[in-house]
Amino acid sequence: MAAVELQGVSKSYDGTTFAIEGLSLQCRQGEMLALLGPSGCGKSTTLKLIAGIECISGGRILFNGKDVSELDTASRNVAMVFEDYALYPHLSVFENIAFPLRIRSYLHSEVQRAVDRIIDLLELQDVRDANVRKLSGGAQQRVSIGRALVREPDLIMFDEPLSHMDAAQKVGLRSEIARLQKAAKLTSVLVTHDQTEAISMADRIAVMDKGVLQQVATAAEIYARPANLFVASFIGEPPMNLLPAELLASDASAVQLALAGGAQLALPLVPHGAILQGATGRELVVGIRPEHVRLAAPERADIPAFDACIDTVETRGDHDVLQLQSAMGPLVMEVGGPSGFLAGQTLRFQVEPRHVHVFDAKTTRNLLGEQA
């Protein structure tokens, strides 16, 4: 399969506004790259540009180093799996998978061999001759994946492949696609607006907003070090707490941040935190993940504790989500459940300094992570 590279790709449908702007991105051979972002961010446009369904307005698209920007869809050898399966309802599982080979006039023996290999790979032996209409949504999607794989494409693209499924089917097919992708070393692009899907299936995630790439990295890297405020608020559920702050003081070993209500946080100067030095009064945004807002512990007298009033308690089984009002602003806190907390109660919380993210309020960039 091919490695795919987009170099400064742009797309304008109307000649004035850009659906995609200066997109540079690589999908490595054998990896699954997710394109993740809210509706209208340009995921489907990117997918269509890679497949050759839409032509690019600028830049280049390379497959294994070869410029395919001017090639039509058929010449790019890309297969697509859609959310609605797009199967032929009157045909059997076998014939649906065989279809791309039959229209290319493959020999009967070649069709048998290729389709049976795919049926084994996807463990569809039991329904080989069944009509696809009789299958569950999950099984139908496996057939459509089989149809995409049978002609050995250079790239397979999944366009919201789980959207039509219920929660249980999603979990099953998510892990099945991920297993298949790894086992067959498929170079694949997954388009999704669902962060759980991207996190659980993809090797790396490209987060997009308004046609512009915001960050591309593994899910763990994005979670630990979001590149900017958009990524910080888009990845994570419940989302990261974002609080206005100001740089109060800094020296060689620490920075002091002022938050609303007179609250202050001291952060150790992590390697790249030197970037925070100097500009006292600089407008910042402090980011704290809900699971990093912790109940104050007596043994942590070295860091400040703050009072908060509990607005609501949401029980989620193994943990509770608390909406807090504090002097520094509204905060979401995650605690182990059942916590026994009730709305109207007060508590004291602490924030571990090493878990605090700091963003520039104007550029929105993560100031602690930008040189990493």
Ligand SMILES: Nc1ncnc2c1ncn2[C@@H]1O[C@H](COP(=O)(O)OP(=O)(O)OP(=O)(O)O)[C@@H](O)[C@H]1O
């Ligand atoms: N055929 C088209 N003609 C004109 N504008 C289009 C066309 N297709 C998409 N757009 C515009 O391009 C931008 C990106 O759309 P796109 O469908 O790629 O986003 P998306 O992230 O896939 O959204 P969704 O998840 O809702 O499908 C949007 O502003 C959209 O209105």
